[in-house]
Amino acid sequence: MKKNMDVEWGYSGDKGPENWASLCDWFARGAEFPLQSPIHLTKGEETKIEGDTLSFHYQKQRFTDKEFKNTIHLVPFDQLSYVEFKKERYYLTDIHFHLPSEHIINGKQEDIEFHFVHMNSKKENLVVGVMYQLMVQEGWLYNQENGESWNLEKHEHWVNPDVFFPEQKSHFHYIGSLTTPPTSGPIQWFVMDHVGKLNQEFLLPFDGQYARPNNRPIQPLNGREIYYFEEFEQ
Numbered sequence: 001m002k003k004n005m006d007v008e009w010g011y012s013g014d015k016g017p018e019n020w021a022s023l024c025d026w027f028a029r030g031a032e033f034p035l036q037s038p039i040h041l042t043k044g045e046e047t048k049i050e051g052d053t054l055s056f057h058y059q060k061q062r063f064t065d066k067e068f069k070n071t072i073h074l075v076p077f078d079q080l081s082y083v084e085f086k087k088e089r090y091y092l093t094d095i096h097f098h099l100p101s102e103h104i105i106n107g108k109q110e111d112i113e114f115h116f117v118h119m120n121s122k123k124e125n126l127v128v129g130v131m132y133q134l135m136v137q138e139g140w141l142y143n144q145e146n147g148e149s150w151n152l153e154k155h156e157h158w159v160n161p162d163v164f165f166p167e168q169k170s171h172f173h174y175i176g177s178l179t180t181p182p183t184s185g186p187i188q189w190f191v192m193d194h195v196g197k198l199n200q201e202f203l204l205p206f207d208g209q210y211a212r213p214n215n216r217p218i219q220p221l222n223g224r225e226i227y228y229f230e231e232f233e234q
Contacts, residue, residue, distance in 0.1 A: 009181050010070060017216050020181050030182030036219035037176030037183075038102035041191060043228055050173050050229035054128075054190055055084045058092070060160035070180075070214050071096045074157065081161055083118055083126065085188065090118035090126040092161060099203075101131045102179050102215045103191050105172075110195055113215075114164055115179075125178075126188040128171075130164050132198040166194040173227040179216045193228070 007024045009015045015023065021031035058081040063074045074095040081092040094117040101113035110131040118126045170193045177185035 007181075011214050011216075020183065023181070027181045027183070030177070030184035033177050033183070033185040034222050035175050035177060035185055035224050036222075037179050037185075037187065037189060038104075038216060038218060039174065039176065039221055039224075039226075040104045040107075040218050041172045041174075041226060042106050043193075047172075047226050047228045050171075050227040052086050054169070054171070054173070054229070056162065056165070056169070057082050057084065058160055058162040060158055063095070063157045063159055065157065071098070074159070083128070085126060088120050090120045090124075090188075093117050093119050095161065095164075098179070098215045099213055100215055101129075103129055103131070104218060105131070105191070105193065112198065116161060116164075124188075126190070129189070129191040130194070130196065131192065132196045134200040134203070135197045137197065137199050164196075166192065166196065168194070168231045170194070170230045171228070173229065174224055176219075176224075183216075 007027070009020055009023055009027075011017065021028045061080045062077045064077065066073045066075055076092055079091040082089045083092075084090070094115075096115055096117075098113045098115065099111070101110040103113060111134040112132050114130045114132070116128040116130070118128070120126070172189075172191045172193060174189050175186050176189040177183045177187055
């Protein structure tokens with residue numbers, strides 16, 4: 001078995017999700033974590049009420065785009081935007097997307113899911129997922145007046161990550177893993193209970209290699225607890 005951080009992996013065939021753990025020792029160790037992601041999320045009697053608040057402290061900042069491991073990543077130049085959970089700050093380190101969505105809410109899979117990856121001072125990860133339907137419409141994000149600046153030729157973008165999020169941030173929360181190799185955990189996962197609308201032209205610059213399916217299949221719950229936080233209009 002190879003041990004190589006640069007080992008090739010993908011979403012079909014011999015290098016697809018069902019074979020990731022066999023591609024190298026690093027992936028094999030990650031797969032041993034029992035609470036894997038993504039999962040099917042539902043609001044039911046078994047869902048527990050979330051008692052801790054996830055607060056967002058995002059601001060407009062400069063990003064670059066990088067091609068890495070089967071998708072495009074938006075990487076901030078500076079540690080400015082962060083979320084806070086249980087009095088711990090997790091700074092935004094990466095934004096990327098999956099086609100179609102990896103998580104499923106109440107039996108429905110959406111067109112695209114953005115992942116906002118954060119890390120605290122102890123190198124622990126917290127990831128927030130936001131789902132969208134791809135639509136034919138004017139503007140980039142439905143009902144968002146954002147004035148963001150995108151320059152794919154120069155690989156420089158000025159974006160406030162908050163434009164991806166709904167005003168009311170009701171969400172699911174659970175402990176899971178990375179959804180890409182090495183699929184290690186534990187990861188604090190928050191998935192917005194909201195489906196936005198995104199202009200399908202967003203994907204045009206990524207047509208081809210990075211605009212094709214790159215979603216990991218749903219993983220077993222394995223008895224884990226799912227929490228739900230409902231935010232009401234103020």
